Every structure is written in structure tokens, then in C-alpha cells.
Amino acid sequence: MSLPILYDHAGSICSQMARLALVEKAVPFQRRPVDIMDTNEQFEPWYVALNPKAVVPTLVIGNKVVTDTIRIVNRVQSMDGPDLSGDATTQGWLKDIMAPHYGVLLYRNRLDPDGTAPQIVARGKLLKALLRQHPEMADLLEGRIAGNRRFQALLRNPEEIETHLxxxxxxxxxxxxxxxxxxxxxxxxxxxxxxxxxxxxxxxRIHRLTEWWRGTALEAYYDRMRARPSFEAAGVIDTGSERDI
Incomplete structure (x- = not known):
């Protein structure tokens, strides 16, 4: 049987979560990078056929396609290898850690004085162009266009940003x-x-929030996680600037 294939993007936080699970579970796998930034490969018809939400990661095991990061890591956990199930709080933690608006954290420091995020505005224009090119993907693209508008409005509201922080x-x-x-x-x-x-x-750490856990047990915990072989093997990124991800 062929190796599982992970369709992912290096800087995607969800892709890093999936890669860590695969490495810690000692599951051999192939990576197929999907360029979600420069070429917007996630909107190519071949990828939308795999993942109708046009997001990464996607895990393919034989003829089975698994999407959604929580479902992916739980599927990986069910494979042969070290037990990564944790205790009764595990599934709650997965949902809670996925809950923050990571887009707000990323773009809040990349706004023009009027609260406009140029990259998000450009993404909205791209989505409209894609809709003209691919009317067959109208449901997907119209939903993303609406979401883009909501995100732009959120970023122009300092109180909303503070709520997410x-x-x-x-x-x-x-x-x-x-x-x-x-x-x-x-x-x-x-x-x-x-x-x-x-x-x-x-x-x-990239968002410069380390002061929020400096001197706590979480600082030592993260040092231990960074020292694990899986951190480098999975390509976890915690250096550089917000413009690098």
C-alpha cells in the first residue's frame, strides 16, 4: 500500500499540527506542498475536488480522503504507533486551541492607518476574479468573498481585535x-x-506574545516541545516575522 499523502503548506499552522501528529506517531508519509499564498493552488479544481473547502491540510490514505485538522490528527492517532490519545480533556483542547482567530493575530500588526489590511483586500479581489473564471465553484467562492468582507470589517474595529487578543x-x-x-x-x-x-x-511566538507566558510553567513546556526531535522533523516554524507566514 502506498504511503499516506499530506497535502499541506509549510507555514500553515494547521499543516504543522498535522505534520507533528504524523511524526510523533511515527507514520511514514509523503508531503505534497500546496501553495496557498503566491499561486493560490488551493483553488485549483483538482484540489477542490479533494478538499471542497479549499483549505490545508488534506490527508489521503489509500482511497480515503480526510479533511479538517481535528479529524486528520484523530485519524493519525488511530494508526499503529505510539499512543497519542491523551486523557479525557484531549478533544476539548483540540477544539479550544483551534478557536482563536489566528488571522486577527497575523494581520493586526499589518494594517494601514485606516485599519485596512492590503493583503486581505487583494485576496478579496483575487476571489472575485476566480469566481469569474470558475463559476462552477460559485458556492465555495461566494462564501469566501463574504468571509473576506467580514474579516476586513473586523480588522477595522479595534475593539473586536482586542476581544480576540x-x-x-x-x-x-x-x-x-x-x-x-x-x-x-x-x-x-x-x-x-x-x-x-x-x-x-x-x-x-512569531506574533511576539511570549511575554504572556514568560516565567510560567508554559515557558518550560514550550522549551521541552522545541527540544523534541519532532519539532524540526515536522518543520514547525517559530522564527521570522509575520510577513514570512
Missing amino acids: ASTRTLIDRMAAAVADQPFIAGPAYSVADCFATAALARF
Whole structure:
């Protein structure tokens, strides 16, 4: 049987979560990069046929296609290899770590004085052009265009941005509390919750939010996660600037 194929993007936080799960589970796999930035390959008809939401990652195992990051890591966890199931809190952590608006964290420092995010405006224009080229993908593209408009409006609202920052800090505080008396996010052993936590903390580090956990148990926890062989093997990115992702 051929190796599983992970369709992903290097800088995508969700792709990093999936890669960590595969590496920690010791599952051999192939990577097929999908350029979601420069060429917008995720909107190519061949990829939309695999993943109708046109997002990464997508995991293909034989003739089975798995989408959605939580479903992907849980599918990986079900494979042969080390147990990454964690304790009863694991699935809740996956949902909670996925909850922050990572787009707000990324673009809040890349706004023009009037609150406009040039890259998001350009993405809206691209989506409209794609709709003209691919009317058969109208449901997908019209939904993304509407979402783009909502995102632009959100970024022009400082109070909304502060609300999302506050919820992110609450998550970080909860993670710090979780590892204050245990070595991993969801119990005494590494689990898929740590795959999510590691990728999220890496992204928060790029966003210069480390002061929110400096001096807490979460600082030591992240140092341990960075020291694991999977961090480099999975290509987790926590250096550089927001313009690099």
C-alpha cells in the first residue's frame, strides 16, 4: 500500500499540527506542498475536488480522503504507533486551541492607518476574479468573498481585535495552568493535544506574545516541545516575522 499523502503548506499552522501528529506517531508519509499564498493552488479544481473547502491540510490514505485538522490528527492517532490519545480533556483542547482567530493575530500588526489590511483586500479581489473564471465553484467562492468582507470589517474595529487578543490570552493562561502540575497538556504523556499546543505556541511566538507566558510553567513546556526531535522533523516554524507566514 502506498504511503499516506499530506497535502499541506509549510507555514500553515494547521499543516504543522498535522505534520507533528504524523511524526510523533511515527507514520511514514509523503508531503505534497500546496501553495496557498503566491499561486493560490488551493483553488485549483483538482484540489477542490479533494478538499471542497479549499483549505490545508488534506490527508489521503489509500482511497480515503480526510479533511479538517481535528479529524486528520484523530485519524493519525488511530494508526499503529505510539499512543497519542491523551486523557479525557484531549478533544476539548483540540477544539479550544483551534478557536482563536489566528488571522486577527497575523494581520493586526499589518494594517494601514485606516485599519485596512492590503493583503486581505487583494485576496478579496483575487476571489472575485476566480469566481469569474470558475463559476462552477460559485458556492465555495461566494462564501469566501463574504468571509473576506467580514474579516476586513473586523480588522477595522479595534475593539473586536482586542476581544480576540483577550481570548487568546485566556487560552494561554489555561495552557500554563494545565502544565503547571503535569508534563503535557492533556496528562502525563505526549498526545495530539501537544501537537496543537506546540504549533499554536510557535505561532504566538512569531506574533511576539511570549511575554504572556514568560516565567510560567508554559515557558518550560514550550522549551521541552522545541527540544523534541519532532519539532524540526515536522518543520514547525517559530522564527521570522509575520510577513514570512
